[in-house]
Amino acid sequence: MAATPVRRLTDDVPAEVEARLRRMCLGLPDAYEERAWVGTRWRVRTRTFVHVLGIEDPVDGASVTMTFRAAGEELEALRHAGPPFRVLGWGRDAMGLTLGPDTDWDEVAELVVESYCVLAPKKLVALVDRPGPA
Template identity: 65%
Template sequence: MAGRQRRYTDDVPDDATDRLRAMCLALPETHEQRAWVGTRWMVRKRTFAHVLGIEFDGDASVAVVSFRSEGEELEVLRRSGHPYLDLGWGRDAMGIVLEDADWSEVAELVTESFCIMAPKMLVALVDRPLDETP
């Protein structure tokens, strides 16, 4: 999907928005807001997840959730290809096409995105898998 012409839309299935809403609003001190297109979830004034439709070269719109990533995970996601895509805005913004996504992976990515964007005192309140590095 890299290099293809993109057009952003509000074309997102209600069930996808509802699932994301439940995930995002379960995190501490988050709120939902209508975005320039689609819906976004924020912690304080920082967006950590954003669902929107993207048309590539005039094809049918696909629902995508954007999230933040960093470090090795960001580099792996950039090289992974479909269903992941580099959105091209912000140094750490990635997206995942929802129709082909594993929702447990989406929940993990959204939670990690929250932890990147949130203050440390809020991150401490989030249940995350233990770091398995020695």
């Protein structure tokens, strides 16, 4: 009996994608970058607010995914949004976004800031310029 193909996590992230995320993430107070067990992650204190990695799926093929955190109404909306968003199945507020040629980088920038604000200490969140409620 043949083994079932398994999804594999990889470091295969295009340099331009990583560079774009790096600029967004490192622009936030006290944020820093480090290599993760696979891919690259950006953290505030010891908490990861963005992680980017490659995924090789035997059914869906290769993709690049950004994991991030969300809260409140935004989290609920993203949970039901469908592709390119997906619930990761770990962490009550963890989401994934498949990055590709059609990615809305303005939306990614908003998600990065919100993810940071979900995890950062309040004194650092107060330093972040973000729009208030509509």
